[in-house]
Structure formats: structure tokens, C-alpha cells
Amino acid sequence: MVERQIDVNTSSRLRRSSLQAIPMPRPLPVTPHILFAGDPHGRFEHLLEVVRAQRPQTLVLLGDIEAPVPLQALMAPIEALGTQVWFIHGNHDTDRAPCWDALQSWPERNLHGRVVEVAGVRIAGLGGIFRGEIWSPDRAVEPTFASLQAYREGLRLRTHPKHWALKQQSLGVIKHCSSLFPEDFDALVAQDAEVLVTHEAPSCHPQGFAAIDDLARALGVHTLFHGHHHDCLDYSGCTAALGFRAHGVGLRGISAFNGTVLRPGELDAARALLRTPNMPAAPTAD
Numbered sequence: 427m428v429e430r431q432i433d434v435n436t437s438s439r440l441r442r443s444s445l446q447a448i449p450m451p452r453p454l455p456v457t458p459h460i461l462f463a464g465d466p467h468g469r470f471e472h473l474l475e476v477v478r479a480q481r482p483q484t485l486v487l488l489g490d491i492e493a494p495v496p497l498q499a500l501m502a503p504i505e506a507l508g509t510q511v512w513f514i515h516g517n518h519d520t521d522r523a524p525c526w527d528a529l530q531s532w533p534e535r536n537l538h539g540r541v542v543e544v545a546g547v548r549i550a551g552l553g554g555i556f557r558g559e560i561w562s563p564d565r566a567v568e569p570t571f572a573s574l575q576a577y578r579e580g581l582r583l584r585t586h587p588k589h590w591a592l593k594q595q596s597l598g599v600i601k602h603c604s605s606l607f608p609e610d611f612d613a614l615v616a617q618d619a620e621v622l623v624t625h626e627a628p629s630c631h632p633q634g635f636a637a638i639d640d641l642a643r644a645l646g647v648h649t650l651f652h653g654h655h656h657d658c659l660d661y662s663g664c665t666a667a668l669g670f671r672a673h674g675v676g677l678r679g680i681s682a683f684n685g686t687v688l689r690p691g692e693l694d695a696a697r698a699l700l701r702t703p704n705m706p707a708a709p710t711a712d
Contacts, residue, residue, distance in 0.1 A: 458483060470500060486514075486623055488623060489653050497531065512537050548618065548619045564637070620646075631674060636707070657697035658691055660703065664703055673685040675691065
């Protein structure tokens with residue numbers, strides 16, 4: 427991985443890097459058998475059911491897993507069928523320390539902050555969400571902290587030494603393990619990928635972020651899958667403006683590599699009545 431210096435203007439830099447004209451998405455390759463699973467929120471029986479029926483090469487979990495035991499043990503029945511499981515984390519994976527620990531025990535399958543060739547496809551991962559007290563890339567203000575390490579160091583300096591060990595274990599601190607920092611973007615921006623998986627949504631979602639668009643274009647991906655919002659909106663009218671195909675995967679939903687919904691999310695129909703996609707704005711020079 428190419429090392430990059432952290433820049434508090436990460437979002438602006440990404441946008442400048444994607445200004446060369448938004449290309450039409452690359453044609454999809456011969457479709458690999460990769461499935462993408464929306465937020466499980468502690469329930470997993472549907473994953474095994476679909477994997478038994480589909481027998482994919484790979485299953486990618488899009489965050490908010492909330493595993494009650496180590497994820498590797500939880501996914502063992504799926505792996506025993508010949509399907510590799512990969513994942514990124516979501517914001518609710520830091521609601522409880524045991525859930526976070528359950529993911530950290532399987533680092534080799536964690537896609538966050540790196541690009542990995544999975545079933546012949548280069549997949550980039552970005553887990554977590556933007557939190558205003560850390561970084562709001564849609565506002566013209568500098569991030570409060572450039573990295574999780576910087577956040578922890580600042581907190582340590584404000585904490586009495588005898589309280590620091592206990593403070594590190596508090597849920598208020600663990601929460602920010604699922605916050606997005608400029609450092610997370612810097613880990614990916616110099617790389618190349620075909621698919622980006624994120625917990626946050628791109629700007630075509632009404633609660634999405636243009637910074638996610640910019641990262642996808644900087645990586646050169648043809649497709650993005652996201653979780654988090656428990657919906658599966660039709661983004662097909664946004665593809666030309668984005669420069670890549672985008673797919674949301676709903677609550678406990680499962681989609682194929684080409685975006686076909688194999689198992690609808692539990693709230694997909696209801697959310698589709700309440701939400702409509704945004705037409706992304708083309709990036710402009712700062």
C-alpha cells in the first residue's frame with residue numbers, strides 16, 4: 427500500500443482527484459459469485475439459508491453485524507459449505523464491547539481500510555460512519571481529529587492518569603472505533619479497486635455523502651454496495667452522474683454481484699415509499 431500523509435482536507439483532495447471527468451462505469455466482468463449482506467443486527471439464520479441455496483464463493487457482510495460470539499466461530503457453518511466470509515463494521519458494532527471484540531478476533535477477513543482480491547475481484551472496504559464530533563465532510567470545517575489514534579491521544583491528555591485504563595474501556599470511547607476519520611480515506615485513496623463496500627451511503631441516498639462518491643471514483647470502482655440505512659433504493663438513474671453503479675442492501679437483505687436482490691430487506695418496501703434517491707451533483711473544483 428502506498429503511504430499517504432493525512433490531510434485534513436481529505437474530502438476536497440478526493441474531489442479534485444475525481445474532476446478529470448466522471449467516466450461511465452466500466453462494464454461488469456464475468457459475474458463472480460459474490461453475495462452482499464445488509465445489516466444482520468445479531469440474526470444470522472437467513473445467511474446460512476441463502477448460502478445453502480446459492481453456494482456463492484464469497485459472502486460480504488456490510489456492517490452492523492452485532493455478533494454475540496467471535497465472528498469466525500459464528501460463520502463456521504457457512505465457511506464449511508465452501509463460502510468465504512468477509513466483512514466491514516458498522517456503527518452498531520461498537521454499541522457493546524463484546525460485539526466489537528467479536529469482529530477484532532478475525533482480522534484477516536476484515537476489509538476495512540484495505541483492498542483485497544476476493545474471488546478474483548479487487549474489493550475495497552470502508553466500515554463505520556461519519557460522526558459530527560469527529561468529521562462532517564459535507565460541511566466546510568476541518569475534522570476535529572485526523573485519526574482514531576489522535577482522538578485517543580487527545581482524550582488521554584484530558585484524563586487523569588489513574589483513570590485512563592478504565593476510560594479506554596468505556597462505551598463512549600469504544601464508540602469511535604466505528605467513526606470515520608480522514609486516515610481511513612487516506613488508507614484507500616492511492617489504491618485501485620473494482621468494488622467498494624461501505625457502511626455509509628454515497629450521495630445518491632438521501633442521507634448519503636459526496637465524500638463516499640469521491641472515494642469510489644478515486645479508487646476507480648465500477649460498483650459500490652452499502653448497508654446502514656435498511657433500504658434498497660433504485661439508484662439506476664444516478665449511475666451516469668456518479669460514474670459507478672451503486673446498490674443499497676436492506677436490513678437482513680442479500681444481493682448478488684450485479685445488484686439483483688436475492689432476499690429483500692425486511693424494511694425495503696416500507697422505506698421505498700418514504701425515500702427517493704438523490705441525483706448526485708457533479709464534483710466542482712474548490
